[in-house]
Amino acid sequence: MIFRTISDLQAQVVAWKAEGATIGLTPTMGALHDGHLSLVKRACEQCDRVIVSIFVNPTQFNNAADLETYPRSENRDVALLDRVDAVFVPSITEMYPEGFVSNVRVGGLSERLEGAHRPGHFDGMATVVMKLFNISKADIAFFGEKDWQQLQIVRRMVKDFNHSIRIEGCVTLREADGLAMSSRNRRLGENARRRAPALYSAMQKVADAVRSGAERDVALDVGIQILRDSGFESIDYLDVCEATTLTPAEKSGASLRVLAAAWLDGVRLIDNLVV
Amino acid sequence: MIFRTISDLQAQVVAWKAEGATIGLTPTMGALHDGHLSLVKRACEQCDRVIVSIFVNPTQFNNAADLETYPRSENRDVALLDRVDAVFVPSITEMYPEGFVSNVRVGGLSERLEGAHRPGHFDGMATVVMKLFNISKADIAFFGEKDWQQLQIVRRMVKDFNHSIRIEGCVTLREADGLAMSSRNRRLGENARRRAPALYSAMQKVADAVRSGAERDVALDVGIQILRDSGFESIDYLDVCEATTLTPAEKSGASLRVLAAAWLDGVRLIDNLVV
The missing domain is CATH 3.40.50.620 (HUPs)
Structure with a gap:
């Protein structure tokens, strides 16, 4: 009703x-x-x-x-x-x-x-x-x-x-290629839609690097490079944060989350992932 | 309990x-x-x-x-x-x-x-x-x-x-002399306590004047004079407002309220009254 x-x-x-x-x-x-x-x-x-x-x-x-x-x-x-x-x-x-x-x-x-x-x-x-x-x-x-x-x-x-x-x-539902489902995905052109899962890959690589003990900046650079290579026009943020307060991660022991927002084909996509 | x-x-x-x-x-x-x-x-x-x-x-x-x-x-x-x-x-x-x-x-x-x-x-x-x-x-x-x-x-x-x-x-409860009951009244010295009801009198005179069709500024001046004569050190505000939105009263037809805050003996007193 x-x-x-x-x-x-x-x-x-x-x-x-x-x-x-x-x-x-x-x-x-x-x-x-x-x-x-x-x-x-x-x-x-x-x-x-x-x-x-x-x-x-x-x-x-x-x-x-x-x-x-x-x-x-x-x-x-x-x-x-x-x-x-x-x-x-x-x-x-x-x-x-x-x-x-x-x-x-x-x-x-x-x-x-x-x-x-x-x-x-x-x-x-x-x-x-x-x-x-x-x-x-x-x-x-x-x-x-x-x-x-x-x-x-x-x-x-x-x-x-x-x-x-x-x-x-x-939990976030994802398309088969990893792109998080979002109403804004409808606005992506065909070519951009194919490149969009790079946001998820980038976050995965950052999380992997943090788990492997990489320095925060080094880990983030890996993700930034992936987004640039995939044609994202700009990155609003890509960061590793304490999962509840969202303050920048300082120690690896805390519960951490990778969070990202970036523009592709004029569409702003956001996503996040547990470390 | x-x-x-x-x-x-x-x-x-x-x-x-x-x-x-x-x-x-x-x-x-x-x-x-x-x-x-x-x-x-x-x-x-x-x-x-x-x-x-x-x-x-x-x-x-x-x-x-x-x-x-x-x-x-x-x-x-x-x-x-x-x-x-x-x-x-x-x-x-x-x-x-x-x-x-x-x-x-x-x-x-x-x-x-x-x-x-x-x-x-x-x-x-x-x-x-x-x-x-x-x-x-x-x-x-x-x-x-x-x-x-x-x-x-x-x-x-x-x-x-x-x-x-x-x-x-x-509704506001008042002492026999008109002073609105307030926890802060306890801080008034004996002499100030005797003069404090002037706040209520001032508001009454303002309300009377507004009801009689006086211009807003003229009505407020009557109240301000009473407060000064009674030894109030300063007046934070004395105003006639629309009763719900508390915007300055523009027409006398609306539901109006006089509101005041003033200092006496180092104590800040507030009160209000229907017009």
């Missing part, structure tokens, strides 16, 4: 809560691919009722062209979600009515990596996610590890605000 | 929710007076279970001396609350453990009046209030109209984040 207003969804949630049902939420921006569907599947396995939100949140786009060209396919998306209990598709004014002035900020974590390249992105994301948590009253929310920094920020926000929702991170 | 940890209070809340009890929350910074107790009484009348929090929140003090000299009287406060179900008295590290980095901001509203004179004050307030709402899972929270701007910010925050809590504003 499709819900377009907050009040309609809230009425449904109240009814489900009265039955004692547990509620799962999968927030999305639509243009669904198998990665999203794997989150929805997890939600259906773990919760009595599942809500999937589809909302291309304007406040988390720092770039007007990116917002405008972000792929949208509502009818197809809704058809793919025929087994969930609620698809929440609010309008922009439903989420941000006249007079809306608030936002959440998760300091520190929001400023690094993606945050440094997309000012305001994570404030917009955190704010809309907080709204969705409260509207859905979900017991569990499901996020992809593909957006690793987002996942860490959401976890931190929930902890800092003592929100009762539980956050489940779900 | 006194709760000092979030997890202990949460366990109690879960038990109350399982019984179907409604929960009321009255957030305070302690140093309780009859104004606070009137909020607690309202909470007890309207809710099955009542939680009163006592937490002198450091993040909402922009002035270290004010934080240090803020009156504290935990034993006396707890004794006054013998009829509530839970008194929540967390430590600073319980509320802000290592790694805490988040905050809520209610833009626009937080920048005017108090916000202009106490940078960061309302961000700190909104953040701790959001935490208390989530920890308590209260159905209704009770706030005094004495802190009128705070009340508007909390209402706006709840609306913007689609929080399900209901906010009840409670």
Whole structure:
């Protein structure tokens, strides 16, 4: 069932809560691919009722062209979600009515990596996610590890605000050639699509080098070279970080993650990998 | 019963929710007076279970001396609350453990009046209030109209984040001579205490003048003169504003409020009044 207003969804949630049902939420921006569907599947396995939100949140786009060209396919998306209990598709004014002035900020974590390249992105994301948590009253929310920094920020926000929702991170789904599934992949030309898996290879080589004891800069240079050789136009970042705080990795003993964002064929791709 | 940890209070809340009890929350910074107790009484009348929090929140003090000299009287406060179900008295590290980095901001509203004179004050307030709402899972929270701007910010925050809590504003209690009850009144010397009700008189004269059709500046000058004549050392603001958005009043037809903050005997007093 499709819900377009907050009040309609809230009425449904109240009814489900009265039955004692547990509620799962999968927030999305639509243009669904198998990665999203794997989150929805997890939600259906773990919760009595599942809500999937589809909302291309304007406040988390720092770039007007990116917002405008972000792929949208509502009818197809809704058809793919025929087994969930609620698809929440609010309008922009439903989420941000006249007079809306608030936002959440998760300091520190929001400023690094993606945050440094997309000012305001994570404030917009955190704010809309907080709204969705409260509207859905979900017991569990499901996020992809593909957006690793987002996942860490959401976890931190929930902890800092003592929100009762539980956050489940779900592994990144990849195409056969290793490219992480992403709605933005649709924008890649044929030639670029063939070269895109180099982002994954580059991260793998960096992780291998770190595990072999290479110096951080040496390890990163290996990855940078691969991206350049594969025709990536520019690299926003390629780094090895402590997996939770996303501070630059200092010692190899900590739980580490390679994170990358780079441009190919005018499309910005991001990905990450455990070391 | 006194709760000092979030997890202990949460366990109690879960038990109350399982019984179907409604929960009321009255957030305070302690140093309780009859104004606070009137909020607690309202909470007890309207809710099955009542939680009163006592937490002198450091993040909402922009002035270290004010934080240090803020009156504290935990034993006396707890004794006054013998009829509530839970008194929540967390430590600073319980509320802000290592790694805490988040905050809520209610833009626009937080920048005017108090916000202009106490940078960061309302961000700190909104953040701790959001935490208390989530920890308590209260159905209704009770706030005094004495802190009128705070009340508007909390209402706006709840609306913007689609929080399900209901906010009840409670009328300001006054001493026999008109001085609004406030924990900071305890700091006034005897002579200043006698002159302090001039703040209320000044606001009344401003409201009278506005109602009589006086120009805004003329009306405010009447109030300013009263404060000066009564020995107030300085006036942070005295203004007539639209009651909800707190933008400067432009037309007399709107719902208006007089708001004031002024210093007497080294103590900062605030108050407000409907026009």
